[in-house]
Amino acid sequence: xxxxxxxxxxxxxxxxxxxxMYDHYLGGKDNYAVDRAACxxxxxxxxxxxxxxxxxxxxxxxxxxxxxxxxxxxxxxDHGSGLPTQNNVHQVAQQIDPDSRVVYVDNDPMVxxxxxxxxxxxxxxxxxxxxxxxxxxxxxxxxxKRLIDFSEPVAVLFNSVxxxxxxxxxxxxxxxxxxxxxxxxxxxxLLMCQLVSEDQEVxxxxxxxMDRATQGHWGRVRQEKDVAAxxxxxxxxxxxxxxxxxxxxxxxxxxxxxxxxxxxxxxVGRMP
Numbered sequence: 001x002x003x004x005x006x007x008x009x010x011x012x013x014x015x016x017x018x019x020x021m022y023d024h025y026l027g028g029k030d031n032y033a034v035d036r037a038a039c040x041x042x043x044x045x046x047x048x049x050x051x052x053x054x055x056x057x058x059x060x061x062x063x064x065x066x067x068x069x070x071x072x073x074x075x076x077x078d079h080g081s082g083l084p085t086q087n088n089v090h091q092v093a094q095q096i097d098p099d100s101r102v103v104y105v106d107n108d109p110m111v112x113x114x115x116x117x118x119x120x121x122x123x124x125x126x127x128x129x130x131x132x133x134x135x136x137x138x139x140x141x142x143x144x145k146r147l148i149d150f151s152e153p154v155a156v157l158f159n160s161v162x163x164x165x166x167x168x169x170x171x172x173x174x175x176x177x178x179x180x181x182x183x184x185x186x187x188x189x190l191l192m193c194q195l196v197s198e199d200q201e202v203x204x205x206x207x208x209x210m211d212r213a214t215q216g217h218w219g220r221v222r223q224e225k226d227v228a229a230x231x232x233x234x235x236x237x238x239x240x241x242x243x244x245x246x247x248x249x250x251x252x253x254x255x256x257x258x259x260x261x262x263x264x265x266x267x268v269g270r271m272p
Contacts, residue, residue: 074093153188166218173226194222195265
């Protein structure tokens with residue numbers, strides 16, 4: 001994408017956004033009627049979406065806790081973080097170590113407003129408005145430089161966001177991941193997952209619907225093999241690349257994704 005392109009700071013209540021739709025599915029209140037209407041239409045074809053969103057959020061929390069507890073990571077860079085909800089990345093990480101630092105990145109101006117209000121009293125956490133494809137801008141941002149030491153291991157989170165990025169040799173998910181990996185120290189970890197389906201009809205419907213609903217702010221629903229390719233050269237943490245509700249569940253009766261018309265697929269890779 002064009003480097004240095006300024007993002008809008010105006011909140012548009014007439015066009016759905018993925019962040020606000022996700023907020024609605026999680027039971028949040030930072031969304032508009034247009035977002036809720038888009039969710040209702042989506043549910044007619046893929047009715048498991050609310051459960052999928054909730055399971056994805058739990059996955060994120062388990063990953064952050066695992067990386068902080070078992071791998072000693074104290075720095076988190078969360079791309080496409082979405083609107084703040086309960087048990088955010090900084091809350092989970094700072095329960096393990098209060099000195100953990102977190103930078104949230106999102107291009108939605110509503111995320112910036114609500115995130116900064118939430119984090120006003122937390123000097124180890126920041127939220128910046130940027131497109132997740134703008135790696136140079138994100139890594140050179142004053143708040144990123146203040147909080148993140150890239151000579152030490154970092155957890156870089158791409159949680160349920162790659163389906164928002166169109167295919168592109170320069171700015172598609174593989175290119176973004178490669179740019180990020182070039183800047184990370186050994187021992188850094190990448191959480192990467194996105195919505196996938198092995199049913200082409202589902203992929204085509206959801207991709208087309210979301211592209212129209214968000215007026216072009218969408219990529220596509222992909223296949224498991226597309227996600228797996230992003231992990232080439234990384235040490236994939238157990239249990240591997242999976243439907244995310246099965247990634248190190250808290251207990252045997254933890255919620256699982258029961259329907260399979262589409263799933264959230266991915267895992268965590270560690271830099272050698």
